[in-house]
Amino acid sequence: MTSGTLPTAPRDHRGRLSARLMVVGLGVPAAPLALFLLSLLLTGGETNLQVLITLGSLFVTCLVVGGFSLSRLLTTRYRLTGERLELSSGLLFRSRHSVPLARVRSVDLTANPLHRVLGLTTLRIDTGGQGTQGGRGLRLDGITAADAAELRRRILQWREASVPEKAADLVCELDRSWLRYAPLTVWGVGGVLAAAGGVYRTLHEMKIDPLELGVVQDLVRHFGSVPLWYGLLLATLALVALGVACSTLTFIENWSGYELRRAEGGVLRVRRGLLATRSVTMEESRLRGVELVEPLLLRWAGGARLDAVTSGLGDRDENRKRRMLTPPVPRPTALQVAGQVQAGEGLLDRTLLARHPRVALRRRINRALIAAVLLAAVPAVFGLWFGPAFLVAGAITAVLLAPVLTAFAFDAFRNLGHAVRGRYLIICSGTFARRTVALRRDGIIGWKITRSPFQRRNGLLTLGATTAAGDGVYKVRDVPVDQGLHLAEAAVPRLLAPFAEQATRPS
Amino acid sequence: MNSMRLRPPRNRVPSRAMGWWTAQSAVFALPLPLTFAILWAGIPPTRELFMWFTLISLVPGLLYMAVMPFWRYRVHRWEVTDEAVYAASGWLWQQWRVVPLSRVQTVDTLRGPLQQLFGLSGVSVTTASTTAVRISGLDSQVGDDLVAYLTSRTHAVPGDAA
Numbered sequence: 001m002t003s004g005t006l007p008t009a010p011r012d013h014r015g016r017l018s019a020r021l022m023v024v025g026l027g028v029p030a031a032p033l034a035l036f037l038l039s040l041l042l043t044g045g046e047t048n049l050q051v052l053i054t055l056g057s058l059f060v061t062c063l064v065v066g067g068f069s070l071s072r073l074l075t076t077r078y079r080l081t082g083e084r085l086e087l088s089s090g091l092l093f094r095s096r097h098s099v100p101l102a103r104v105r106s107v108d109l110t111a112n113p114l115h116r117v118l119g120l121t122t123l124r125i126d127t128g129g130q131g132t133q134g135g136r137g138l139r140l141d142g143i144t145a146a147d148a149a150e151l152r153r154r155i156l157q158w159r160e161a162s163v164p165e166k167a168a169d170l171v172c173e174l175d176r177s178w179l180r181y182a183p184l185t186v187w188g189v190g191g192v193l194a195a196a197g198g199v200y201r202t203l204h205e206m207k208i209d210p211l212e213l214g215v216v217q218d219l220v221r222h223f224g225s226v227p228l229w230y231g232l233l234l235a236t237l238a239l240v241a242l243g244v245a246c247s248t249l250t251f252i253e254n255w256s257g258y259e260l261r262r263a264e265g266g267v268l269r270v271r272r273g274l275l276a277t278r279s280v281t282m283e284e285s286r287l288r289g290v291e292l293v294e295p296l297l298l299r300w301a302g303g304a305r306l307d308a309v310t311s312g313l314g315d316r317d318e319n320r321k322r323r324m325l326t327p328p329v330p331r332p333t334a335l336q337v338a339g340q341v342q343a344g345e346g347l348l349d350r351t352l353l354a355r356h357p358r359v360a361l362r363r364r365i366n367r368a369l370i371a372a373v374l375l376a377a378v379p380a381v382f383g384l385w386f387g388p389a390f391l392v393a394g395a396i397t398a399v400l401l402a403p404v405l406t407a408f409a410f411d412a413f414r415n416l417g418h419a420v421r422g423r424y425l426i427i428c429s430g431t432f433a434r435r436t437v438a439l440r441r442d443g444i445i446g447w448k449i450t451r452s453p454f455q456r457r458n459g460l461l462t463l464g465a466t467t468a469a470g471d472g473v474y475k476v477r478d479v480p481v482d483q484g485l486h487l488a489e490a491a492v493p494r495l496l497a498p499f500a501e502q503a504t505r506p507s
Numbered sequence: 508m509n510s511m512r513l514r515p516p517r518n519r520v521p522s523r524a525m526g527w528w529t530a531q532s533a534v535f536a537l538p539l540p541l542t543f544a545i546l547w548a549g550i551p552p553t554r555e556l557f558m559w560f561t562l563i564s565l566v567p568g569l570l571y572m573a574v575m576p577f578w579r580y581r582v583h584r585w586e587v588t589d590e591a592v593y594a595a596s597g598w599l600w601q602q603w604r605v606v607p608l609s610r611v612q613t614v615d616t617l618r619g620p621l622q623q624l625f626g627l628s629g630v631s632v633t634t635a636s637t638t639a640v641r642i643s644g645l646d647s648q649v650g651d652d653l654v655a656y657l658t659s660r661t662h663a664v665p666g667d668a669a
Contacts, residue, residue: 316637445634446606449513453599466606468635485511496605499586499593501514 013080032058168261181328182251183244184297288443288469309470353417360478361413368405516586524644528576536568
């Protein structure tokens, strides 16, 4: 940092949000108005009190939201002075943020579709700090694209003048063939169902029963004319097709232009996104490990996803959203990235993990059978009132579910494993989503041991390693007491040992 | 490989903690049967129905109130050494926590209205991890001393707390 290149006072750059944001602010209350008109159209001009109250309250809410965005527009100002970017905003609660330019990690421009139409942009400055929103950087939501580009240019220019741009090595970038994994994320089908539920509820609130609309009635009549199994098959196929389409589109939106770079000075940078560019910067000094996640379908197709176990990404929800290092990719690729991000190629290798005792299998089978019985009990209880057909349905459910869930129990048992490898504690578990985590041993800041009545009877315990990063606790489930305590001692010497003793008799 | 197991932490909480746990469980277990009992007494035509409701909701509640405090008292222990905090809690599902003093960020006292009534207090030890270690049901004086000790120790023990 040399003083000669520092901008001086006359080169202050200041600005405010774009007046076009007004359109957005006014546009928000327009949505319930449109809904109201739509409901009038659909019901043929009739209306009732409930519709009025529902839409009225929605309208007021939107008015408040719109009002806030207008007040934000009128009061927000930013200023770029010498070494810092200052942002002041708020009408009732005035707030000022000030970010030293030297700490700026990245400047990102993103635009949601509505902003895009109006030529607006959100400028996000990431300082890589930890904790609160203010500590992590700041957002300028709704400045014109030209202003944003200018501001970004100035910030980057300042940085280049003071800190030489660091070379960033490419670790991994998008391969179009990965698109084949996109349909395997289960959320597609769930998303379709959730959307359908949402639409149904909204219509229902507006006193329109979708089941009574002409279109739907026609559909039902046609369905009535085909055999039930055919109808169900068709409905399932349609649902799956929609789900696949949704998850593929989501994949494309989320992961277009994906690249993972490692900059000098120990910074990992993930960049992705089609409509909105997301950029996440992780400091390697905060990285406590990596986690390989293999959801069931993806695992069957030989795919996996790699997450970072790190702190400094915000609160728990944000950590969950921002910690992804790769999209669903072939398993070898994920392992290779893991090897580059954390030292060691065979770090997440599952073959040499210590196994858990057979009692753990019994616990899983018990759980599977209890789940099967509970699920089968639902139709069976109906049978008490509605006749024996439901009892038969219950029996069939139990007979079908028991072997399937037991198979899952075996899989869950096979996936259990743990090891201490070099500087890492490796834990593997899970069947619907198999998770293999490599947690840095020096990142473990305590132990959380839990024992259920079943575990106490069978001499097992669940050893939880608490850490500042990721989910906070990573658990080694169902290990024998002795083995668990030795594992804890091997992972973090002298922490748990003072509290362990020789067993005089088997506990 | 010799066989190891966890030993219980050294210190028990005062036995009046059992009174506190009983009072606490009463707050959860009694309102529902009480409501049913009032209905039972107040609406004669539904007597039989509400009698059953009252009994069905009362029996598990009373069992819980009778068993839980004693069991919890047997499990609930704590210990602080020069290096770490060690605490056991729970009853059916039991939990043991160990936190090295070098990783402790903040130490807080928790004292709810019921705990105050029994002259008890709780100590919450927070690290950078999301879950804090809570030792509840301590004698107030012991709790204050513990907070003072932990605060002084966490300044003394070197560590980045991260």
